[in-house]
Amino acid sequence: MKKIVKGLVPSLIFVFVFFGCNSNPEKKETEDTQPASRQLKTAFVNGDSLHYIEMGKGEPVILIHGTLNDYRAWEMQMDSFSKDHRVISYSRRYAYPNSQVVNDSADYSVAIHAKDLAEFIKSLNLGPVHLVGHSYGAYTALLTTMDHPELVKSLTLGEPPVMPLLQNAPGGDTIVNEFMNRSIFPAAKEFRSGNNEKGISIFIGGITGDTGFYSKFPPEVRQAMMANILELRGVALSKNAFVSITCPDLKKINTPVLLLTGEKTALLFNAITDELNKCLLNKERAILPAATHGLEFENPAGFNKIVLGFIDKH
16 A cells, blocks of 8 residues: 555645636636735745735634645635634745746655745744645645644644555555546656646546546636646655655644545545544544535635634634
8 A cells, every 4th residue: 555655646636636726717816916905925934935915813824725726725715714813825835926946856745835834834923823724735734733733723624635544544545546547647647748738637537537628627727727837746756745644643633623525525535534533633524515625616605614613613
């Protein structure tokens, strides 16, 4: 199983962002169209600049996006969350409009983003904060909480890809292999050859069963995906994109955790969340109706109600 998980890293990241980035084609504002209350700001973190927006007053809530997304991913959460909280959405390293350049390196890891997040919280004098993460952003938030529990008041995990936990999941090998053979392997070939857009198209076709699905997206959606391709290159060429987290590691977390999955999400994400649920001690689990992996995009009203309810309890 260990070999399967390691081989999954190069391309699996796409599934964690496809539905999130594209399942709701509603308005995607750019920095040029942001209203005054959402002026794009910059924080200097670990030798580089990360862009973010913030709204509201109260206990701080930080929203952490998945790969191929950026700070704009949380458009449908900002207003609701900012009514009673200081809500911040930032672009992780390599995401639009940050200017970092990805070096083709085997050292790329989610640990980089966890380190950034901890320093981001410190740089703005925010802690302790409520962290709300989706997909790879949820993995980032989880690792940050493990390394810096003093910075986190509550943690919401929206289907984090904690791949190593599948080593102990019943039928884990079968779940991973079926997913890999259906979409990951053929897409990975294109990414390794530098054919990023073709790889995305093949991957999406494998996920949906419709080889022409990608071509149905409007140009602005495809453009947004390509604007965030840099991080994906780092992940694709890394052997360590996902830090190993074990059940004993998770049992040490005392921070309240919300495990949120979509009602119609893939078996892969349910299997991972099942393992998280077994290992975490101070946790709640919720299912978001009418949603797959997109969560905050596919059912924003339901997402906001569930997550804000959890945050307000803690």
